[in-house]
Each structure stands twice: as structure tokens, then as C-alpha cells.
Amino acid sequence: MKTIKTLLAASVLGAGLALGSTTGAIAAGKQAQAEDIDFSFEGIFGKFDRAQLQRGFAVYKQVCSACHSMNQMYYRNLGEPGGPELTKEQVNAVAAEYEVTDGPNDDGEMFERPAVPSDKFKSPFSNEKAARSANGGAYPVDLSLITKKREGFHYPWYVSPFIKLVKGNGGPEYVRAVLLGYQDPPAEIAEEANGKSYNPYFASGPWISMAPPLSEGAVEYAEGQPEATVEQMATDVAAFLAWAGEPKMEQRKSMGFMVMLYLALLSVLLYLTKKRLFSRVKH
Amino acid sequence: MSGHSTYNPTNPVMKWLDDRLPMPRLMYDSFVSYPVPRNLNYWYTFGGILMIMLVSQIITGVVLVMHYTPDTSMAFDSIEHIRRNVNYGNILQKWHAVGASFFFIAVYIHIARGMYYGSYKAPREILWMLGVVIFLVMMATGFMGYVLPWGQMSFWGAKVITNLFSAVPFFGEPIVTWLWGGFSVDNATLQRFFSLHYLLPFVLVGVVILHVWALHVTGQTNPTGVEVKSGQDTLPFTPYATVKDAFALCVFFLFFCAFVFYAPDYLGHSINYQEANPLSTPAHIVPEWYYLPFYAILRAIPDKLLGVVAMFGSILIWFALPWLDTSKVRSAAYRPIYKQLFWILMIVFFGLGVVGANPPEGWWITAGQILTFYYFAHFLVLLPLVGLLETPKPLPSSISDAVLASNGAKAPAAQPAE
The missing domain is CATH 1.20.810.10 (Cytochrome Bc1 Complex; Chain C)
Structure with a gap:
């Protein structure tokens, strides 16, 4: 979210920004500051990179979806404009890989059938208890809104409102930072691990139940795509999850541009009308 | 301002309606x-x-x-x-x-x-x-x-x-x-x-x-x-x-x-x-930003009941404003001291908002208490006193006089026909 917001904010907030960039590394809480990434979907004309969303979906599908649900998503979303824009055949093929429970049929029995595009993403577990049971008591969070509900950026209170107006909350950056943020714990707290991993970027951290999920070659990217390094996969899946958080973001921005243009023109016309009208009277 | 109505419908439908229900x-x-x-x-x-x-x-x-x-x-x-x-x-x-x-x-x-x-x-x-x-x-x-x-x-x-x-x-x-x-x-x-x-x-x-x-x-x-x-x-x-x-x-x-x-x-909260x-x-x-000043007043008072009373009181006090302000002059433009108090109140109110957004720890508590005290003092002490002590600037005799003065001494414009 850079261009217009920078313009909008720069005049008033220049001082705050200058201050913020030097103190940005100081996290407000214990959660570490996520690295700011220059995603293609930021700014007023920002659009998702289709290839990146497709790669990100591959990462979600082959790695994350083993434990994490995305209950707000439908397979059809993958083919809709403004997203990964898979072809109709590709969407059908993706959906058909999953078996979903339907029914009851005329005999009163539930039955399994291949998923269709109008089905929701199949959840890896049937309920929260099952998910916790399979994950040592931890509940793998639903990822549909992860980039909306988590913040990667943390600034001191006196600059935070200004910087976040320009940069946003850093939700996609949060996802990327957590995926890349596994570290050896500081020696003095190492014994607190209790089977968990140390990750200072994790919102409820620093201990996280999820083991480092990405490894070199975990996902194979198609010919002509960037190499599937851990960093590349983390960035791609962060972009995919940003899209999933608001699949209609591109429509929102393009409509916004027309609305702003209309209002700006109308403002000018109304101002000229008002000026002309009041030029006839003392006020 | 309610004076003689100048409405004179020419459209027969409007006239018909106006004679029966004067909505137009x-x-x-x-x-x-x-x-x-x-x-x-x-x-x-x-x-x-x-x-x-x-x-x-x-x-x-x-x-x-x-x-x-x-x-x-x-x-x-x-x-x-x-x-x-x-x-x-x-x-x-x-x-x-x-x-x-x-x-x-x-x-x-x-x-x-x-x-x-x-x-x-x-x-x-x-x-x-x-x-x-x-x-x-x-x-x-x-x-x-x-x-x-x-x-x-x-x-x-x-x-x-x-x-x-x-x-x-x-x-x-x-x-x-x-x-x-x-x-x-x-x-x-x-x-x-x-x-x-x-x-x-x-x-x-x-x-x-x-x-x-x-x-x-x-x-x-x-x-x-x-x-x-x-x-x-x-x-x-x-x-x-x-x-x-x-x-x-x-x-x-x-x-x-x-x-x-x-x-x-x-303007919302990510966690929502x-x-x-x-x-x-x-x-x-934290409540939505527009409640923050009142939230700060609530938390400024250590006692729960008094905190709630102060929070609601901070708005209810506005009901008494017409009688707390003792000055006969309306506009702050002609009240040099009140004008400054007004802007201080704006800063205090904004400050309360900032306090409300931050956790009630350390010096935030003190800041919240000082600002809350000033907020009430403005309405209960300063406003009644200033009205009595302040010497207002001379008022213009009428709006049109004031308009002419600020536009330079030109001849008054004719009243528009409409």
C-alpha cells in the first residue's frame, strides 16, 4: 500500500516516518519485527502476481494443508479473476483430488464423492479435537484470514499509526517471517522448549508447536519458475494467503480508483460552482 | 427564523398536495x-x-x-x-x-x-x-x-x-x-x-x-x-x-x-x-478509536464505580454546558482566553485518546489522571470563571458589518433576487 498512502501521509507525517525508520527494529512487545517485503499487490494499482499465487497455492496444497484448514475458501475461488486464475480444467482437476462427505442420500446414508469447484477446501481434520489430537494438543490455525488477523509490524506507539497507514499491518510479512524465523533458542531458555521450536516471530511465541514446515525441495516448481528455495516458498505462500484473506482485493482497488477519480472531478466542479456563486455576494 | 412562508407552487399537482398536506x-x-x-x-x-x-x-x-x-x-x-x-x-x-x-x-x-x-x-x-x-x-x-x-x-x-x-x-x-x-x-x-x-x-x-x-x-x-x-x-x-x-x-x-x-x-483491529x-x-x-478518550477516563479512576461515573459524566456534563459557560459572548473569535482554553481542551481530548489506546501501565496511568482532571476542570471550573473574568473583544454590530469589515470597506452587495 505505498503510492497513494505515501502521498496522503507524507505531508503530515514526514517527521514520524523518519523517526520510525530508525526505530522500526524496536518491537513494541516481545514479537520480533517481520522483514518488510515489496509485494506486487501493495499500492493503489497493486495486483497479485498470478504465477506467484499459483506457486503459493502449490506450497499450501503440498505442505500446509496437511494440518491447516482454509474454511473460507472454495475450489472455485482458484479460477476466479483477481486470484491464481487457474483454468476451468485445472480447478476441476484440483477439486477432484479430494473426497468430500455428502448426503444423506435417499437411503439416509452419508457418502463420499469427489469434490467439485463449488465445494469448500477440504479440511485436514474433521473437528478441532481431532486436529489437536493429531498435533500434540496444538490446534493448527485456519489460514483463510491469517494475513488479516496477524500483524508482522510493530512500532512504538508514537509512530505506529503513521507507519501502518503507509505500510499496513504486515500480515503477509508475518506469515513469511514465521516460516523463515526458526532459530536456535538462546541458551538461558533452551530447556523450556518442551518439544517445541523457538521462533521469535510467532505471535504467541517464542515457542511454537509447528516444526519448521519448509525444507529445500519440499515443493517442485514448474519449468521457468524461480528455484523453490525455502525463502521463495515462504514468500509465495505468504502472497497466496494474502490473496485468500481478501480474494476480491483487486476489484476493490480498481473500483476505488474510479470512485476517487469521480469524486475528485466532482469536487473540482462543485468548487468552481461554489466560487462563482459566492463571487456575487459578500460572505 | 421561521417566518412567513414564501412557497408559491405553480405546478397544479404540487398546489393540490400543498393545500391538503403542506409537505412540499x-x-x-x-x-x-x-x-x-x-x-x-x-x-x-x-x-x-x-x-x-x-x-x-x-x-x-x-x-x-x-x-x-x-x-x-x-x-x-x-x-x-x-x-x-x-x-x-x-x-x-x-x-x-x-x-x-x-x-x-x-x-x-x-x-x-x-x-x-x-x-x-x-x-x-x-x-x-x-x-x-x-x-x-x-x-x-x-x-x-x-x-x-x-x-x-x-x-x-x-x-x-x-x-x-x-x-x-x-x-x-x-x-x-x-x-x-x-x-x-x-x-x-x-x-x-x-x-x-x-x-x-x-x-x-x-x-x-x-x-x-x-x-x-x-x-x-x-x-x-x-x-x-x-x-x-x-x-x-x-x-x-x-x-x-x-x-x-x-x-x-x-x-x-x-x-x-x-x-x-x-481503523479496525486485526484481531477482529x-x-x-x-x-x-x-x-x-481496546475499544474502537472513537471511544478511546472516554475509555481513558474510565481507567484513570482507580475505583470501578467512580470510573464508570466519570466516564458517563464526561459526556453528560455537556448537557450542563449552556449553564456552565457564564459568558454572554458566543463566539470564541471574540473571547481571547476562552479561545486558548478551547484549543487546550482539544489537545487534552486527543491526549486522552492516545492514553486510551495504550495499556494502563507506568506513566500512562499518571498521564490519564492528569488529563482527566483537566477535562473536568475545564467544564466545572475554568469555563464558569473565564466567562466572568474575561474581557471580550468588541462585537460587530451585525453579521453584514463583520463581513464588510473582513472584505474591506466596499459597498454592500445587493441582496440576490432569489
């Missing part, structure tokens, strides 16, 4: 021929902006309700359903949510304008007090609306605010149980909040009509604070105020839409994208 006459007298002081500045455009915002909130709200489900198991998902599956739903939902914020931005400016230009003074006390009622109903409506998406902050905000009533001596617990419709914030709470959130905007419409009625009886104030004395002092509402209000509204909407389309989540979970308390429970 009411509209004409209120929004066309209604005389407004000729020196109104842009701070006076926020009344019209607020009316449009109320209508905008009602229209978007009615459409949202067509897709929303007020049930704890479905409320959160139904908001996401609106944002994802309903045509233009992501814009509609944010228009309503960001609209609430901009409604409050406009109302705060409108109230501050009233305080600066002494709009509450005789004969406009009822007009002012109706405005305070509107503000209180707005706050209740906004609070209940924020609960409906059933996110984490919705739930915990509802819990904290309703729990305030447990401070009521003796009847506290029964009152809270009654408000919740159970023994915790749950489905019954959500459903009654939904019901009231739909009802209160129409109560607002009613009080706004009274507010405008009272306005049209006394007439508007103006930056000089001198009452309208002759036709020379006024201009007809249409086209002058209409066009000026429309321009101001358009600029206001530019800012509003910039947030709706480019920073829709900025997480479904309500009664078993997991967020690290910081």
Missing part, C-alpha cells in the same frame, strides 16, 4: 428559502455531512442484514460470506464499518464547532442537548454494531463494556445478567445487540428530526456569534448553502473513500479477523 411547503421552507447567515464557514458543513452519513449507514446496514446471520456459530462466517461471495460485499461491508469511523470523525468536528462558536448558548440549549442525546445514541449504536462480526475484539469489548454495569451498587450483577440475557456474553447477547443495532439508527433519525426542527426555530449560529438581525445578514439555503455543503461533502467522501478502498482495515473465543483473552482489549 415544509421542504421548500426548510431547504430552499431557509435563510442562513451569509458568513458560515466550512466548519458549518458537518451537520449536512452527518445527515448523509446517517443515511449511508442505514442503507448499507439494511443491505448487510440481508446477508448477515446473528448467531454465534455463524455470525463471523456470515461476515466473511458477505466479503467473499456477495456482489460488491467486500466494499459494502467496509463502507459500513469505515463509515462508522467517519460518522464519528464528522460528529467530533461538529461538536467541537459547537463548542468553539458557543452554539449551545441561549436560545439554543434544547438544540444542543438534543445533539448530546444523538451522540449518546450513536455511541450505543456503534458499540453494538462492533459486536456483530463476532470477532475476538467484538466479544471481549462487549464483555468489558457490559461488565461496567456490574459496578452499580447492589443491583450490579442482576443488571449485567439481564443485559447479557444469560450468565456470559453469548448468543442471547449477540441477538439482542443485533436487534438494538437495527432499532437505534431509526431512533437517531427521530432525534435528528427534532434537532433540525430546533435548529430551524432558532436559526444557525455563525462565526461572529451575533444573531441575524436583518435580511442583509442572510442568504437563501439554496443555492448558497446547498452548493457549499455539497462541495464539503464531496471532499469528505474523498477521504472516506480513500480509507474504504485503500486502507479498509486501518479472528473468530470470538471465550476461552482466549486478547493481550490488549
